[in-house]
Amino acid sequence: xxxxxxxxxxxxxxxxxxxxxxxxxxxxxxxxxxxxxxxxxxxxxxxxxxxxxxxxxxxxxxxxxxxxxxxxxxxxxxxxxxxxxxxxxxxxxxxxxxxxxxxxxxxxxxxxxxxxxxxxxxxxxxxxxxxxxxxxxxxxxxxxxxxxxxxxxxxxxxxxxxxxxxxxxxxxxxxxxxxxxxxxxxxxxxxxxxxxxxxxxxxxxxxxxxxxxxxxxxxxxxxxxxxxxxxxxxxxxxxxxxxxxxxxxxxxxxxxxxxxxxxxxxxxxxxxxxxxxxxxxxxxxxxxxxxxxxxxxxxxxx
Amino acid sequence: xxxxxxxxxxxxxxxxxxxxxxxxxxxxxxxxxxxxxxxxxxxxxxxxxxxxxxxxxxxxxxxxxxxxxxxxxxxxxxxxxxxxxxxxxxxxxxxxxxxxxxxxxxxxxxxxxxxxxxxxxxxxxxxxxxxxxxxxxxxxxxxxxxxxxxxxxxxxxxxxxxxxxxxxxxxxxxxxxxxxxxxxxxxxxxxxxxxxxxxxxxxxxxxxxxxxxxxxxxxxxxxxxxxxxxxxxxxxxxxxxxxxxxxxxxxxxxxxxxxxxxxxxxxxxxxxxxxxxxxxxxxxxxxxxxxxxxxxxxxxxxxxxxxxxxxxxxxxxxxxxxxxxxxxxxxxxx
Numbered sequence: 099x100x101x102x103x104x105x106x107x108x109x110x111x112x113x114x115x116x117x118x119x120x121x122x123x124x125x126x127x128x129x130x131x132x133x134x135x136x137x138x139x140x141x142x143x144x145x146x147x148x149x150x151x152x153x154x155x156x157x158x159x160x161x162x163x164x165x166x167x168x169x170x171x172x173x174x175x176x177x178x179x180x181x182x183x184x185x186x187x188x189x190x191x192x193x194x195x196x197x198x199x200x201x202x203x204x205x206x207x208x209x210x211x212x213x214x215x216x217x218x219x220x221x222x223x224x225x226x227x228x229x230x231x232x233x234x235x236x237x238x239x240x241x242x243x244x245x246x247x248x249x250x251x252x253x254x255x256x257x258x259x260x261x262x263x264x265x266x267x268x269x270x271x272x273x274x275x276x277x278x279x280x281x282x283x284x285x286x287x288x289x290x291x292x293x294x295x296x297x298x299x300x301x302x303x304x305x306x307x308x309x310x311x312x313x314x315x316x317x318x319x320x321x322x323x324x325x326x327x328x329x330x331x332x333x334x335x336x337x338x339x340x341x342x343x344x345x346x347x348x349x350x351x352x353x354x355x356x357x358x359x360x361x362x363x364x365x366x367x368x369x370x371x372x373x374x375x376x377x378x379x380x381x382x383x384x385x386x387x388x389x390x391x392x393x394x395x396x397x398x399x400x
Numbered sequence: 401x402x403x404x405x406x407x408x409x410x411x412x413x414x415x416x417x418x419x420x421x422x423x424x425x426x427x428x429x430x431x432x433x434x435x436x437x438x439x440x441x442x443x444x445x446x447x448x449x450x451x452x453x454x455x456x457x458x459x460x461x462x463x464x465x466x467x468x469x470x471x472x473x474x475x476x477x478x479x480x481x482x483x484x485x486x487x488x489x490x491x492x493x494x495x496x497x498x499x500x501x502x503x504x505x506x507x508x509x510x511x512x513x514x515x516x517x518x519x520x521x522x523x524x525x526x527x528x529x530x531x532x533x534x535x536x537x538x539x540x541x542x543x544x545x546x547x548x549x550x551x552x553x554x555x556x557x558x559x560x561x562x563x564x565x566x567x568x569x570x571x572x573x574x575x576x577x578x579x580x581x582x583x584x585x586x587x588x589x590x591x592x593x594x595x596x597x598x599x600x601x602x603x604x605x606x607x608x609x610x611x612x613x614x615x616x617x618x619x620x621x622x623x624x625x626x627x628x629x630x631x632x633x634x635x636x637x638x639x640x641x642x643x644x645x646x647x648x649x650x651x652x653x654x655x656x657x658x659x660x661x662x663x664x665x666x667x668x669x670x671x672x673x674x675x676x677x678x679x680x681x682x683x684x685x686x687x688x689x690x691x692x693x694x695x696x697x698x699x700x701x702x703x704x705x706x707x708x709x710x711x712x713x714x715x716x717x718x719x720x721x722x723x724x725x726x727x728x729x730x731x732x733x734x
Binding site: 239252342 | 414416418419423426429430537541542546550553669672675676680694702706709710713714
């Protein structure tokens with residue numbers, strides 16, 4: 099190696115002191131921007147409220163969610179029953195509180211299915227290309243030819259109506275969104291120089307895909323997952339409302355709405371509050387998803 | 401343009417074949433004997449065998465699929481297990497109701513959504529922008545079945561100004577020509593029927609149109625904001641063009657393209673959402689038909705209606721793509 103002895107050499111210094119102020123990582127930077135945004139902060143608060151309610155449900159609920167009290171059926175909201183009672187005298191507030199657990203379960207399981215399968219298909223299609231891409235993407239096109247709730251209904255028809263099957267159906271229906279987003283991100287990431295470098299030092303496809311390509315696709319995946327949780331909760335509630343999801347005894351918000359329909363004229367509170375709960379939770383995930391999209395988008399960086 | 405249309409139509413064929421395979425598989429994916437599942441546990445062996453023979457369930461799968469496709473191409477969708485009627489006839493009776501509702505909801509969503517989006521973009525950060533975009537955020541998150549119930553409670557139960565169910569009041573007579581009630585009432589110059597059909601459409605149309613309306617409003621706003629930054633808009637303003645001309649002729653014309661794609665995609669959402677909306681408003685369309693078939697395990701009806709809805713959705717997306725090409729001739733197909 100050539101040396102340049104004539105050049106004045108700088109004294110060795112503590113590298114930490116002279117280093118440029120370290121720029122925050124993508125994630126830290128995104129988190130700062132996320133918290134600064136008013137709407138995403140509201141979304142974050144709504145989701146935290148949902149999670150805390152689910153964790154502390156037994157402490158927050160004023161009654162057992164399934165205990166019936168026929169004499170006190172269709173009671174209007176009062177100090178005893180904050181949001182009234184339903185057709186079997188069950189306390190609506192307590193059922194909504196316990197319903198948060200079901201909503202989280204739906205969100206995690208359904209979006210988990212969509213994400214795992216979708217990411218796998220998207221990675222394989224985008225990274226390996228050629229006939230694998232062709233087959234996978236045509237399959238995705240076919241799935242996307244069905245309106246999502248209708249495909250979910252078709253799948254529940256095959257599997258039989260239950261909350262578990264509704265979650266699986268909603269999860270399967272969400273696969274195309276993940277597959278398409280991951281594929282397009284993989285297509286751009288795999289052309290980058292660091293992937294070429296990894297390949298040139300002899301890294302195997304699996305290693306490149308999971309250690310280098312996938313971590314760089316995380317931003318759009320996280321945004322999609324957040325938005326998908328809201329959609330999954332909405333679709334699963336829709337299925338339960340149609341009688342294709344949770345059984346009536348389970349405090350699932352869509353099923354509660356379905357039960358309360360018959361008493362809409364006389365006891366509107368039976369449908370009002372579970373619906374509001376769905377709206378607020380889905381709103382929370384949509385606000386956070388929108389905020390995350392802006393926060394993780396380098397173009398939005400000031 | 402012509403070769404683009406041909407290529408785009410050719411691309412549909414594998415998708416439609418895939419859709420037909422998926423809907424065909426529906427019956428065969430059901431665990432256990434589909435005939436027993438359809439007729440119930442009480443059915444005797446002779447009845448089960450008769451249904452299996454009638455539906456060709458004893459034939460090899462490839463032959464069943466061949467027959468299924470051949471029949472579809474001839475317009476034969478089979479028979480309903482429950483009503484024993486031809487599914488094609490039953491669908492033809494119900495489809496106009498769903499399409500009328502979906503189109504009404506879509507027109508509502510486009511008019512309100514595009515207008516709100518344009519005003520919000522032009523008056524960025526104004527009170528209108530804040531209120532309409534907050535409303536759009538709620539709209540995107542709306543459980544439409546709940547919104548439908550709340551509207552029934554307010555407008556039908558409390559205020560008694562809108563009908564809660566059906567397509568037409570019992571005391572109104574209407575001669576049917578196309579089965580689209582608004583069109584039929586115009587064709588027969590039956591204005592009381594037009595008003596009645598319109599009032600019946602209003603609540604289900606709003607419920608169904610809420611989510612697309614919100615999405616269109618958000619999309620129009622962001623697309624307009626993008627376009628309004630362009631040099632040609634500054635030029636148009638600088639040469640003293642009236643602001644409404646700048647907004648609608650120069651900006652919206654260019655901002656509309658991404659909105660158009662959203663509109664095409666939302667149509668599928670409307671067809672799916674029709675199942676929920678039709679259930680709430682007792683709307684005699686294909687959505688309620690498919691739900692009753694699911695609950696009654698009438699699998700041939702489920703199979704056929706889902707196939708038809710998917711085919712409509714695919715064709716709507718094709719039309720959207722062609723319109724896109726029409727509006728923006730720069731688009732290349734590869």
